[in-house]
Amino acid sequence: MSVSKNKVTNSILKSEKKSLYRFLTLYITMITFLMLVLGSYYFSTQKQIMLAQQRATLSKYAYEQTKKLKELHHYFPENNIYPRDKRFKSAIYDMDYKKIFSLLSYNHIKFDKDIYLKNGYIHFIKILDNYYLGAKYLIIEIKDNEKWLQTIYKKMAIYSLISFILFLSLGIFLAKLFIKPMRDSILLLDRFIKDTTHELNTPLSTILANIEMMDRDVMSPKNIKKLDRINSAARSVSVLYKDLTYITLEQNKTNKDEEINLKELTKQRVEYFDVLANAKKIEFKLDLNDSIIHIDRVKITRVIDNLISNAIKYNKRGGYIKITTQKNLFSIEDSGIGIAKEQLPYMFDRYMRFESSEGGFGIGLSIVKNITKEYNIEIQTTSKVGEGTRIDLKW
Numbered sequence: 434m435s436v437s438k439n440k441v442t443n444s445i446l447k448s449e450k451k452s453l454y455r456f457l458t459l460y461i462t463m464i465t466f467l468m469l470v471l472g473s474y475y476f477s478t479q480k481q482i483m484l485a486q487q488r489a490t491l492s493k494y495a496y497e498q499t500k501k502l503k504e505l506h507h508y509f510p511e512n513n514i515y516p517r518d519k520r521f522k523s524a525i526y527d528m529d530y531k532k533i534f535s536l537l538s539y540n541h542i543k544f545d546k547d548i549y550l551k552n553g554y555i556h557f558i559k560i561l562d563n564y565y566l567g568a569k570y571l572i573i574e575i576k577d578n579e580k581w582l583q584t585i586y587k588k589m590a591i592y593s594l595i596s597f598i599l600f601l602s603l604g605i606f607l608a609k610l611f612i613k614p615m616r617d618s619i620l621l622l623d624r625f626i627k628d629t630t631h632e633l634n635t636p637l638s639t640i641l642a643n644i645e646m647m648d649r650d651v652m653s654p655k656n657i658k659k660l661d662r663i664n665s666a667a668r669s670v671s672v673l674y675k676d677l678t679y680i681t682l683e684q685n686k687t688n689k690d691e692e693i694n695l696k697e698l699t700k701q702r703v704e705y706f707d708v709l710a711n712a713k714k715i716e717f718k719l720d721l722n723d724s725i726i727h728i729d730r731v732k733i734t735r736v737i738d739n740l741i742s743n744a745i746k747y748n749k750r751g752g753y754i755k756i757t758t759q760k761n762l763f764s765i766e767d768s769g770i771g772i773a774k775e776q777l778p779y780m781f782d783r784y785m786r787f788e789s790s791e792g793g794f795g796i797g798l799s800i801v802k803n804i805t806k807e808y809n810i811e812i813q814t815t816s817k818v819g820e821g822t823r824i825d826l827k828w
Contacts, residue, residue: 452615453608460604468596472524472589483581484548484555491548493523493558494573497562521575525568529815533567553577564816578738633674640667647759665712668705669720676796679735695724696756702737709745716753725756726828732804739797740765740824747822759781766823772816780814 451527456486485603501516503523515534516523521742524535531573557573650655703717710717728732744754752768772780780801805812805826816822 452612453605456608456611457604460608461559461782464597464600464604468593472593475587475589480550480769484550485505487555487575488548488557491521491555491573491575492559494518494523494575495557495559495571497645498523498571498573499559501566502533502561502565502568502571503563507619511648512617521573524572526570526572527567527568528564529571530571535572537572538576539574542570550577584770589790595760597687626671627677633670633677634701637667637670637674641671661708665708667741668709670737672797675735676739676800677733681802690727690729692727693730693733695726695737695763696721697762698734699728699737699756699758700735702741706738706741706745709742713748714751715745715748716752718755720757721754722757722759723777724760724763726761728808732807735765736804736826737803739801743797746767752821756817761825761828764823768821771818771820771822773818774816777816781812 464692496520498516505512505514505516507523515536517536522536522538524537524540524542525533525634528545529531530542535554535555537550541551542556543551544558545551546558548555550556553576555575555577559571559573561568561571640663644660644667647659647660652660677747687759699719699721703719707717732828741754741756744765748754748767754768755764755766757764757766781798802812804810809828811827813825813827814822
């Protein structure tokens with residue numbers, strides 16, 4: 434009992450983790466985008482604060498340089514040496530933005546701004562009231578020491594890490610809160626499946642055993658027909674019982690892999706399902722060739738049984754099921770109701786049912802998916818509504 438409970442719990446944890454990862458991926462993506470936007474805004478704000486702080490210093494430099502330009506203007510051309518200063522570099526431009534003289538390291542000037550940072554240099558533009566030396570614009574340039582930038586990066590890294598941890602903790606809490614109803618539902622459903630499996634064992638075994646022991650030779654055709662219906666119904670329940678048993682007890686057992694010829698195994702399973710197929714007047718079309726696969730017999734039997742069972746369940750009355758076995762291939766095709774293209778990606782999901790009128794828990798194809806995934810068997814599915822479905826297994 435404890436082993437079964439652990440397996441059910443593991444199944445729930447896998448579903449829960451899958452949903453949790455999806456939610457957190459979306460949540461973290463949104464939070465990362467938000468943090469980038471806020472970080473960009475914070476960086477821009479701090480940059481403007483830095484420039485505002487530099488404005489006073491650069492204005493002072495511009496005032497001093499203007500006085501020197503005025504002096505040079507009055508004594509030109511006797512004195513024609515442009516004034517220099519170790520603290521900054523400067524340039525003068527005329528009213529048409531043409532360079533008169535420049536000592537700047539970076540000469541791409543933005544005349545629409547009075548102060549800006551570009552390529553590691555801070556430019557301050559002062560409009561001159563008097564056209565000394567024909568200049569309208571005085572540009573003061575200093576090298577950005579980037580101390581403010583290092584401080585900002587350090588703060589952003591600390592704030593981002595703290596924010597990310599807080600938001601991630603909140604996201605995990607919300608995810609678990611949202612997933613709890615799903616977890617409770619899966620627990621309830623799995624508990625129901627386990628209890629149902631336990632209750633089915635004895636009566637189902639009794640019914641099948643008694644059907645086999647009945648003497649058909651002494652029965653009237655009418656009673657034989659009724660017996661066939663009982664046999665068909667019992668075998669349908671038997672397939673479901675084997676799936677439930679596999680999920681709750683057998684799927685995590687140690688594999689006993691062996692070389693299995695699918696040609697012979699398919700013949701046996703078709704013979705078993707022949708009663709079910711005859712009840713809907715479905716014809717088996719077999720093209721069976723030797724096809725060897727190294728796999729656990731119980732697991733490959735579950736795969737074949739579920740594929741045949743679904744082909745019968747969702748087939749049309751008077752339809753057909755074509756089964757082909759070749760080297761590294763098992764193919765099953767039916768003339769059934771088909772599956773819409775947008776539903777195909779979900780047909781192997783657990784508890785997924787596309788036709789509510791048919792019975793079952795929606796676990797058969799999920800078992801097929803899990804087993805084929807375990808053995809690296811490729812599944813290819815094609816289907817058309819109203820025409821049927823084909824499933825190919827390749828290895």
